[in-house]
């Protein structure tokens with residue numbers, strides 16, 4: 001019987017780029033897929049399911065509470081909304097109109113990125129801090145903690161911090177300044193796993209809310225994510241995402257997620273209602289999170305390294321190209337293929353030849369400007385390694 005993609009006339013790809021949204025995320029462990037299939041067969045109360053998710057996410061992250069979102073970007077929208085509305089249902093109903101609310105979100109200029117649109121989508125205005133001199137190559141400095149302190153005023157709703165090994169200043173210093181002024185810190189850690197220790201790290205360093213992608217390294221559904229953080233912020237996020245079409249008297253939300261006694265009424269469908277999460281996403285994300293948190297980084301990495309070793313061995317020797325296995329110091333080992341100027345084709349030409357062939361092969365283009373194509377193991381099957389090696393060899397040999 002043809003598989004679902006064949007029936008649709010859609011060609012499966014060889015994904016040597018790693019989990020990206022445009023390439024359909026990652027691959028799910030059969031255990032996770034089975035949990036999702038089971039979830040489809042019964043109905044539950046979504047608030048009760050999210051309350052169970054909250055407890056599981058709290059255990060995995062060290063946060064007070066948690067919530068399964070429709071991706072990390074949806075988590076940013078919900079966290080921002082929560083910081084602006086607090087537990088006021090009237091404010092929730094007004095978003096994205098922020099009249100009368102704190103609506104400024106501070107962010108280091110060097111941390112601006114395409115995903116911060118999610119923060120603006122909630123109705124907030126981004127206020128940029130600092131001059132990223134080091135990024136231009138002109139100097140060594142970036143935004144500094146005192147500049148955050150200077151920018152905080154009575155309209156400041158939150159600080160947005162985009163975590164990465166290169167992020168400056170340190171989160172602990174930013175959190176100290178923000179907390180001294182009573183301002184919460186939202187951390188975008190969407191792609192910061194592995195290492196698994198990062199599940200707890202950002203909360204420990206002072207994040208009031210942190211978001212992770214479920215569809216990247218965790219191995220959950222492509223359209224899922226995690227929001228972890230302060231109980232009141234998670235409650236405000238839940239209220240702006242859940243469907244609450246019920247009379248107040250009949251509303252019995254689980255107190256572990258929503259404390260009804262703290263509310264004067266039930267908000268309308270909120271700003272987050274359009275990033276709805278299904279029961280399958282919640283169950284799949286939780287199954288994936290349990291697997292991810294229960295496996296140590298070395299065990300997870302071993303098959304990736306074996307795959308990259310096999311690829312490097314199968315590519316070498318290759319005329320007009322240097323093949324490098326990036327192992328030591330790389331949480332995810334990769335293979336970098338650097339084309340010599342004499343190769344007769346650049347990295348873009350190689351990437352294009354790979355992705356327009358059969359099967360389409362996608363690799364990482366982020367170093368194309370230095371004539372380098374990078375191959376990532378996390379979304380590959382072992383039997384795809386020789387397919388990649390053969391095609392790369394054919395294309396490079398034909399050009400040389």
Ligand SMILES: *Cc1c(COP(=O)(O)O)cnc(C)c1O
Pocket residue numbers: 021070071072073074115162188189190191212213214215224225
């Ligand atoms: C991938 C990513 C996101 C978006 O995550 P989704 O789960 O796809 O919504 C947000 N921020 C950063 C930094 C990312 O890398």
